[in-house]
Amino acid sequence: MPHPVHIAVTGLGLITPAGHDADAVWSAMCAGRGLAQKDPELVGLPVDIACRVEDFEPVAAHGRRLARRTDRFSHLALSAARQAVVDAKLDPDTWSPTRIGVVLGTASNSLETYLEGFALLGQERPTLVSPLSLPRSLPSAAAAEIAIDLGVRGPNFSVSSACASGATALAVARDLIAAGACDIVLAGGAESARDRMTVTCLTQVRALSRRTDAPRLASRPFDTDRDGFVLSEGAAVLVLEHPDHALRRGAHIRARLRGYGSSCDAHHPVAPHPEGAGAEQALRAALHNAGLAPRDIGHVNAHGTSSHAGDAAEAQALLRVFDGTPPPVTAPKSVLGHPLGAAGAVEAALTVLTLEQQLVPPTANLLRQDPGRELDVVTGRPRPVPVDAALSNSFGFGGQNTVLVFTTP
Template sequence: MTGRGEVVITGLGLLTPAGRDADTVWKTMSTGQSLARQDPDLAGLPVDIACAVPDLDPVAELGIRLAGRLDRFAHLALVAARRALHDARLDLRAGHPERVGVVLGVGANSLQTYVKEFTRLGEGRATSLSPLGLPRSVPNMVAGEIAIDTGARGPNFTVSSACASGTTAIGVARDLLLAGACDIVLTGGSESARSRMSAASFAQMRALSTRTDPPEGACRPFDADRAGFVLGEGAAVLVLEHPASARARGAAIRARLVGYGASADAHHPTSPHPEGAGNEQAIRQALSDAGCTADDIGHVNAHGTATRAGDAAEALALLRVFNTTPPPVTANKSILGHALGAAGAIEAALTVLALERQEILPTANLTRQDTGREMDIVTTRPRPIAMNLALSTSCGFGGQNAALLFATP
């Protein structure tokens, strides 16, 4: 494998509806059961189910002052970043913080705060708006807050490519390292999609599953009876480093990031290219970037939202890339729901864990695939497998696609 270059993952912080640490997340997801539940925050809406991160106490994690001035998507990001640095055994202030970057993927902003502030404005109460309304809500602040919290003083920004944001952020972070702009980058994504505005808007678009009785059966990626996704939330932050930097400080390497590809469908604002052309292009770019072929890939972590058009297009792309026989596939959103801008980062982290454990997590709620588009999708329980390379893919509104290739150390 002789690609453009590689970076290594030395730390990982993960918060999902399946738990707030990697071991708990893996154990919970290994049951193959969806975590969708009725959400009190969405009561009265056409679709009132979601997947929530359990038992997160922002005050206990961050302190009362910091927790009080941040919204939930930033709570999730900061906790994940702290845990990733702890996992990597890094104190950024003790080294060269000007060589440490932060690149986070955020699909939107904090709609909870915006709705509250817009309501006040619409009621003619402009002077009652919170002075924190903007700084706690705009997407770039999540990267800025991580820098303030950790002392990282290198390049600092967020990227937004809808539901591909987390994947795009990790690819861009790798580019910064390969370009020599940084020695270390904290990267990933954070989002809390459980807002009433998000739920109502996606319901109006008929993107959410209305098969909610029971909620656990609502999200069915690649199933012939799929009907849409379930909203979720979460964050994942990876510590990416130059291999030389990691070796110099004796860091444990969890995995290598060896390939990245990105593309645009240039087709439609919300619908994917019906043949999955852009998704296929991103995957092939990642393979070329890594200097490997499709035959080298041992596992695919698919985007798998359970929308009719999205899953169909993705299946066609995978079948073409892998010449009708894709390696074992999983779709994490069947269990975790769809964390939008954070989804790709969460799935990247789970792909790293799959390589570490040499095991593939199951997909929930799959009983029958579309005829002619059948793939080897892991269901029911984790599947042990020997693999050296794994692929994680994401797609988003605007026709934006991204793919990452991870390898064992």
């Protein structure tokens, strides 16, 4: 077995449709009720439901000037990053800014501003396109804005591996710290893709649930009656810190990022490998990297999008890795919907909270699982579970897979 570097998680920030901070999000997750609803921005489309971050005012949160120059995914990322820094009790007046990095995952460009620009171009009015359209919409914009806001000057970049982007960002951040490039990395993901073009494209590839007459029941991971995912938005940022650095400053360690595994199905641009071969490879690689065996894992935070093929592939992979008896599973997208590139980071934060609380939140809307692929999915109410190590799964279009391993401090 390898000798992994157990990176400390010393802070986290969350903003999702379930709430604007970790406490609110955790409370809603434990309630176990879907949050999808009709979205006024999607009126007239075949799929007009989503999970939205409600009552979030960018101007109030960030000031008029910053709110104007950034798109919504950056607004959310900045809020999560500020929360994480406060939670970690980091003081910008005393830290070493060149030793602090930012790695953020996002699945796509922000189309919010591009759509406005495209409309003007279609009207042959190019001079009215805002000069901010490009810089505010780049995938790297959120990571750059976090660095500008906090004054940190270490490595700074974005990663994109479809719906595994947020988890991949945490894996890359772990390696930066383990390699000695940083003492601290603010890592996570942010996405707000509730625009009409993204929804239309996902509808055309039949990825979204058509259960528009019952939005709160639409996202149903691992249920036999699932018919696609519900689009969401949100951001999560974790403060990852070298354990020696955390010890020197007397930081409270919430959990440890012990290892990860990544793979590619190399199978199809949208569909997963039908037997979950790539997911299984990532799961086994994560365990090996962490120096753990399947019997050491007490919980799995599933990718569980509510798609027919994706959930079936993940279930098969878990059953093989755990010899038919995986530990208790939860699927947060049943409550939060699917925030695409932010999903892996949001669910990593939830996995940290599960380890802290020794409590697995329930999966909403699950009535009956696929015969022969049954997992021990927690439903109805939170389940107390003694857990020292947990997996957080993230799988994306193109067969891009990342699995994170978290342990108690």
